[in-house]
Amino acid sequence: MSSQNDSDLVPYKVEPREDTGLYNAKFGIWLFLASEIMLFGSLFSAYILLRVGSFSWPVQSEYLNVPIGALNSVILLSSSIFFIIAWAALKENNVAKYKKFMWLVISFAILFLCFKGVEYYQHFTHHEYPKTSVFLALYFLLTGLHALHIIGGIAVNIYYAGPGMYLRRENKQWFINRVEVAGLYWHFVDVVWIFLFSTLYLL
Amino acid sequence: MDKNLNQSEFKRVKQIYFSIIALTVLILGIHHLRLGTLGIALIVMVAISEATILVYFFMHLMTKKKTVHLVLLLTVIVFLTLLFWPAWDIAYSPRTPSEFTHY
Numbered sequence: 001m002s003s004q005n006d007s008d009l010v011p012y013k014v015e016p017r018e019d020t021g022l023y024n025a026k027f028g029i030w031l032f033l034a035s036e037i038m039l040f041g042s043l044f045s046a047y048i049l050l051r052v053g054s055f056s057w058p059v060q061s062e063y064l065n066v067p068i069g070a071l072n073s074v075i076l077l078s079s080s081i082f083f084i085i086a087w088a089a090l091k092e093n094n095v096a097k098y099k100k101f102m103w104l105v106i107s108f109a110i111l112f113l114c115f116k117g118v119e120y121y122q123h124f125t126h127h128e129y130p131k132t133s134v135f136l137a138l139y140f141l142l143t144g145l146h147a148l149h150i151i152g153g154i155a156v157n158i159y160y161a162g163p164g165m166y167l168r169r170e171n172k173q174w175f176i177n178r179v180e181v182a183g184l185y186w187h188f189v190d191v192v193w194i195f196l197f198s199t200l201y202l203l
Numbered sequence: 204m205d206k207n208l209n210q211s212e213f214k215r216v217k218q219i220y221f222s223i224i225a226l227t228v229l230i231l232g233i234h235h236l237r238l239g240t241l242g243i244a245l246i247v248m249v250a251i252s253e254a255t256i257l258v259y260f261f262m263h264l265m266t267k268k269k270t271v272h273l274v275l276l277l278t279v280i281v282f283l284t285l286l287f288w289p290a291w292d293i294a295y296s297p298r299t300p301s302e303f304t305h306y
Contacts, residue, residue, distance in 0.1 A: 020268060020270040021268035021269075021270060022268055022270060022271070027270065030270075030271045030274050030275070031274060034274050034275060034277075034278040037275075037278050037279075037282060038278060038281070038282060041282040041285075041286070042285070044286075045282075045285060045286045045289070048286070048290070049289055049290060052290070061234065066231070066234070070227065070231055073227050074224060074227065077220060077223055077224060077227075078220075080220075080257070080261055081216060081217075081220045081261075084216055084261060085213075088213070184262055187257060187258070187261045187262045188262070190257060190261075191254045191257055191258060194250055194253050194254050194257070195250055195254065197227075197230075197250075198230060198246050198247065198249075198250035199250075202230060202231070202233075202234040202246050203243050203246060203247075
């Protein structure tokens with residue numbers, strides 16, 4: 001079935017709806033991000049309530065590797081700006097530049113996971129597990145869930161940098177919109193890390 | 204991400220990127236000063252500023268339609284309600300017999 005027929009069956013894949021002013025995927029991703037805010041928000045709530053409700057709380061920065069956390073912040077922020085450059089290149093029909101920066105995004109995301117892995121390894125070698133304390137349980141839960149989101153983002157980005165490029169041949173604007181939506185998700189993951197770094201490493 | 208990224212816009216994106224990096228360094232500085240409760244308040248404020256800048260400029264929230272603002276506003280209201288409801292309960296509920304006397 002051709003893309004033209006698909007557009008007839010499912011409207012507003014490229015052009016915005018009259019009522020929302022957004023095309024389907026963008027409206028969908030904002031609804032999804034709203035649910036993600038609730039997911040991470042509930043876990044942050046658990047952290048705050050457990051912390052204010054406890055009689056003693058460890059000095060978090062003594063447990064965690066602040067320099068690695070700070071470095072990971074810079075890595076994720078850099079990957080965000082690379083994503084914007086990649087998307088802009090795609091809009092300018094510069095596919096080579098788009099691919100180059102998408103692979104940079106993916107590389108930085110993998111680098112982030114490597115540093116996270118180093119941190120986890122340091123904890124495990126010091127016999128610090130989720131069962132050790134409430135703080136460590138929250139730390140592993142929040143950062144682990146965030147890492148899963150990074151892995152999901154990497155999978156999507158690999159798809160759009162590689163095999164998913166066939167969509168561009170079918171419908172250029174549709175593909176640009178899909179990459180934009182993936183970018184919104186990627187920036188959101190970055191926002192979550194900003195709060196995780198501040199809350200878990202520095203407070 | 205609604206417009207083509209021309210030179211001036213790319214310059215602006217770079218400025219935003221370095222401003223967020225600067226705020227990250229500022230957070231680390233505040234952390235090393237060990238300001239206690241004031242430090243916690245400052246770190247939270249700077250983190251919120253960082254996230255706001257990222258959402259407004261990188262996610263182009265400032266140019267988004269009302270629908271997106273409405274979705275996010277509803278989410279924030281529900282989230283804050285769920286956050287402060289149990290917080291209020293913890294604050295005004297006795298946990299131990301010795302604390303009970305204070306209420």
